[in-house]
Every structure is written in structure tokens, then in C-alpha cells.
Amino acid sequence: MPVLPRLVAALPPTVVGRVPYAGPTLEYLADPLGMMQRRHDTHGPVSHARFLGKPWTILVGPDACDHALRNPDKAFASGPGWGELVGPFFDRGLMLLDFEEHLGHRRLMQQAFTRQRLEGYAGALGPAVSAGLDAWPVAAGARGFPAYPALKQLTLELATQVLLGAPPVEQRSAAERAELTAVNRAFVDCVQAATAFVRAPVPGTRWGRALRGRRLLEQYAGRQVAARRAAGVEGDDTLLGALLAARDDDGATFDDRAVVDHLVFLLMAAHDTSTLTTSTVLDQLGRHPGWQERLREEAAHLPDRPSLAEVEALPSFDLVFREALRLVPPVPVLARKTVEETEVLGERVPAGRLTAVMLHLSHHDPALWDEPHRFDPERFAEGRREDKRHRAQWEPFGGGVHKCLGLHFAGLEVKLLVHQALRRWRWTTPRATPTPLSYLSLPVPLDGLPLDLQPLGRARPASPTRPASPTQGVPA
Numbered sequence: 001m002p003v004l005p006r007l008v009a010a011l012p013p014t015v016v017g018r019v020p021y022a023g024p025t026l027e028y029l030a031d032p033l034g035m036m037q038r039r040h041d042t043h044g045p046v047s048h049a050r051f052l053g054k055p056w057t058i059l060v061g062p063d064a065c066d067h068a069l070r071n072p073d074k075a076f077a078s079g080p081g082w083g084e085l086v087g088p089f090f091d092r093g094l095m096l097l098d099f100e101e102h103l104g105h106r107r108l109m110q111q112a113f114t115r116q117r118l119e120g121y122a123g124a125l126g127p128a129v130s131a132g133l134d135a136w137p138v139a140a141g142a143r144g145f146p147a148y149p150a151l152k153q154l155t156l157e158l159a160t161q162v163l164l165g166a167p168p169v170e171q172r173s174a175a176e177r178a179e180l181t182a183v184n185r186a187f188v189d190c191v192q193a194a195t196a197f198v199r200a201p202v203p204g205t206r207w208g209r210a211l212r213g214r215r216l217l218e219q220y221a222g223r224q225v226a227a228r229r230a231a232g233v234e235g236d237d238t239l240l241g242a243l244l245a246a247r248d249d250d251g252a253t254f255d256d257r258a259v260v261d262h263l264v265f266l267l268m269a270a271h272d273t274s275t276l277t278t279s280t281v282l283d284q285l286g287r288h289p290g291w292q293e294r295l296r297e298e299a300a301h302l303p304d305r306p307s308l309a310e311v312e313a314l315p316s317f318d319l320v321f322r323e324a325l326r327l328v329p330p331v332p333v334l335a336r337k338t339v340e341e342t343e344v345l346g347e348r349v350p351a352g353r354l355t356a357v358m359l360h361l362s363h364h365d366p367a368l369w370d371e372p373h374r375f376d377p378e379r380f381a382e383g384r385r386e387d388k389r390h391r392a393q394w395e396p397f398g399g400g401v402h403k404c405l406g407l408h409f410a411g412l413e414v415k416l417l418v419h420q421a422l423r424r425w426r427w428t429t430p431r432a433t434p435t436p437l438s439y440l441s442l443p444v445p446l447d448g449l450p451l452d453l454q455p456l457g458r459a460r461p462a463s464p465t466r467p468a469s470p471t472q473g474v475p476a
């Protein structure tokens with residue numbers, strides 16, 4: 001469990017904020033929402049501060065954030081912004097490309113996210129989710145079951161199955177399962193390096209571990225690409241097959257190097273964010289039994305392996321999904337860097353300036369949301385639609401040309417996971433206070449999200465049994 005967030009959380013944020021050199025960074029780690037609100041109240045939507053030893057422009061509130069994401073004068077670049085935080089680890093992933101090159105790659109990659117492709121992913125995800133949850137060691141019920149690490153492991157398994165075409169876990173050898181453990185660890189290291197204070201290849205530091213992790217991920221993705229090319233199945237229904245088959249109007253394709261770079265980013269994007277969203281949903285449903293029952297009833301008629309259309313036709317699931325993303329956006333801050341001098345809401349931002357687009361505060365602005373800290377999925381229902389008060393007040397998937405390509409995949413995966421959990425267990429969240437989150441990278445539950453799970457004993461079609469995966473317990 002990371003020590004730094006625990007330490008800073010124990011100190012008052014206003015004290016933490018004054019620590020020389022690291023003040024604003026620590027203040028963010030201790031209380032991100034509070035820090036954004038204080039900046040907004042004191043300095044307005046556009047301000048400047050030193051983060052991780054460098055000057056940054058901080059954008060808070062929907063107007064300022066929206067401006068940078070829509071980027072009307074093309075002054076903000078994504079690659080050098082994100083590159084500052086995680087560049088060496090997710091280099092040349094789609095999110096780190098810009099302008100013409102980005103558009104070209106995005107057009108090719110979109111071919112992996114068409115409706116037809118998503119229907120294929122739904123067919124593969126259903127049984128994989130079922131088998132994955134059956135492997136959780138909670139058959140006779142469990143008190144304090146750590147749901148977060150189990151979900152993180154499962155979503156990575158799902159990503160390797162559905163996106164890469166890897167065999168189901170129960171069919172993998174011990175060596176393949178050990179490799180998956182190492183891959184999961186490598187992703188954790190790469191993501192956590194974002195807020196490292198030492199940003200050089202020093203062994204034993206977060207940065208050093210992340211560089212080692214990147215090498216392992218490249219080797220892993222490289223082997224998948226080589227195997228797929230050798231098998232000659234470029235047109236199969238996996239995401240990797242789609243990337244290998246994608247062609248632009250001139251017939252150009254991704255070369256192998258580009259596919260590896262995209263895969264490393266996509267595997268991270270596809271499992272970390274879905275894990276966090278599912279964690280928030282399970283946490284909140286454990287605190288709101290009425291909503292848990294409402295979702296269970298809504299999905300009671302569904303088959304064990306529902307189609308994409310069946311999953312999409314669950315209105316209460318959608319309300320809860322949106323509300324979870326509002327309360328805890330898995331990517332609370334986006335990074336940019338200006339490539340030329342520009343203005344945001346009349347404030348000058350110099351060229352070459354790192355910029356933090358702090359979306360999180362827009363999701364909790366009391367001027368835009370009623371009781372913003374309360375779990376209230378109905379706020380998204382027709383008749384209320386609180387999210388329509390400002391076009392940029394709810395942007396968990398970002399906006400503009402870099403808007404998330406996997407948002408429909410994410411909705412499908414999270415809803416399938418929740419649907420299958422609802423069929424197996426009734427659960428409560430034992431912690432009376434809000435789940436503490438570490439913001440060292442993405443918002444990870446510090447306590448592993450313990451849940452008390454009570455089996456429902458309802459007859460379900462049997463899924464093939466499989467061994468509990470060795471990745472169980474991989475630290476956050």
C-alpha cells in the first residue's frame with residue numbers, strides 16, 4: 001500500500017500545500033477536490049503553480065477545461081503534456097500523439113471500435129466475465145472481500161482475452177499465468193510513476209521500476225503481434241486483429257512497432273479505468289441497497305450472456321454508471337502542453353507551458369449539481385438531466401479530438417461485471433465512511449475496497465470452473 005498518500009492524508013492540506021518545492025503536488029495528493037476548489041476560490045479558473053518541480057497552468061471549472069479540450073487555436077498538445085507524466089512508459093500510444101499524425105492513427109484505430117466489433121467483444125466478454133467471477137474465492141460468502149485487486153486482475157485477464165485473443169485463464173499454463181502477474185505489476189508501476197518525485201532511471205525508484213515495466217510490456221505485446229502475424233489471422237474478431245487489419249483510404253496500415261505501442265497504451269486504458277469505475281459502482285451499490293435491488297430486478301430477465309443491445313437497454317444500469325463516473329472520474333486530471341502562446345478565458349498562457357485540465361471539480365460544482373457529493377443516479381434521468389446545465393460539466397471520457405475511443409467498450413464491460421455480480425451476491429460496504437482513495441496515479445481505493453458478499457444461491461447456468469488466478473493480490 002503506498003505510504004505517501006497515507007502520510008499526506010494525515011496532515012491538513014493547507015499545511016501540506018506550503019511544503020517547499022513539493023507543496024502543490026502534496027496538496028493535490030492529500031485532497032484533490034479540496035485543492036481544486038481552493039485554487040478556484042482564490043485564483044479563479046486559470047492559475048499557475050509549480051507541480052513536480054515545474055511551472056504548470058491549472059485549469060478548473062467547465063469553461064476553462066472545455067477550452068483546452070476543444071482547443072480552437074490548436075495551442076494545446078496532448079503528447080508533450082502526458083509525456084511529462086508518463087511519456088517513457090506509454091510513448092506513442094494514441095493519447096500521446098498530436099494533430100495530423102494523431103488523426104491518421106485515430107482513424108485507423110476507430111476500425112477496432114465499430115458497432116459490429118463491439119457486438120463481437122460482447123459475445124466474448126459475457127462468458128469470460130462469468131468464469132472470472134466464478135473464480136473469486138467467495139462461494140460460501142465472504143466478509144471484507146478485497147474487491148479492488150480482484151477486479152483489477154480480472155479486467156486485465158478480460159483485456160488479454162478479448163483484445164488480444166489470449167486463451168481463457170483456465171486454459172493457460174502456469175508460466176502464462178505468472179507472465180500475466182508480471183504484466184499487471186508492470187502496468188501498476190508505469191501508471192504510478194506519473195507523480196514520482198525522482199524522474200530519472202534510478203534503480204529502486206518508482207521511475208526506475210516503471211522503465212523496467214515498459215520493457216516487459218513491449219516484449220509481451222511484441223510476442224502477441226508476432227504470434228498473430230505468424231498465424232495469419234489478421235481479420236479475426238479481437239482488437240489486435242482489427243489493428244492488424246485496419247487500412248486507411250490509401251491502403252496504409254499500422255506497422256508492427258506502431259501496433260505494439262498502441263497495444264501497451266490500450267491494455268492500460270482498457271483495464272485500469274474500467275476497474276475503477278466498477279469499484280465505484282460496487283462500493284455505492286453496497287451502500288445503497290435500494291439501488292442494488294433495482295438493478296438486480298432490472299437485469300433479472302437477461303440471459304447469462306447478454307448481447308450488446310440487451311446490455312444497452314438497461315436504463316438504471318446506465319444512470320448508476322454515469323453517476324459513478326461523476327463521483328469518481330477515473331482520470332480526474334488531463335495533461336497538455338502549449339505549443340504556442342494562447343489565452344484561456346482572457347488569461348495569458350505562455351508557449352511551452354504544461355497545463356493541468358482538472359475535470360474533477362466540474363463534476364462536483366454545487367452551482368451545476370444538486371448536493372454534488374451525494375450518490376444520486378436519478379440526477380441523470382429524463383425530467384432532471386442535471387448534466388445538461390453546462391455542456392462540459394460531465395466529461396469523464398474527456399472531450400475534443402482525444403475523447404475516449406473505448407467509452408462504449410467500457411460501458412459494456414462495467415455493466416456486464418455488475419450484472420454478473422448482482423446475480424451471484426447481495427453485498428454491503430462495511431466501511432461507514434467514504435472509501436479512501438489514493439491519487440498517486442488514478443484514484444485507487446486505499447483499503448482494497450472490502451465488501452461483505454452474501455451468495456444468492458440462485459440457479460445460474462454453470463460456467464466452466466477454473467483455478468483462482470495467481471495474479472490475485474497484486475498490489476494497487
Ligand code: HEM
Nearest residue numbers: 094095269270273274331334396397398402404405406410
Ligand atoms: C470508464 C472507463 C474509461 C474512462 C473513464 C476513460 C477515460 C478517458 C479519457 C479521459 C481520455 C482522454 C484523455 C485526454 O484527452 O487526455 C481517454 C482516451 C482514450 N481512451 Fe479511455 N477511458 C475509459 C476506458 C477505455 C477503454 C476500455 C479503452 C479501450 C478499450 C479506452 C481507450 C482510450 C483511447 C485509445 C484513448 C485515446 C484517444 C485519443 O487520444 O484519440 N478507454 N479515455
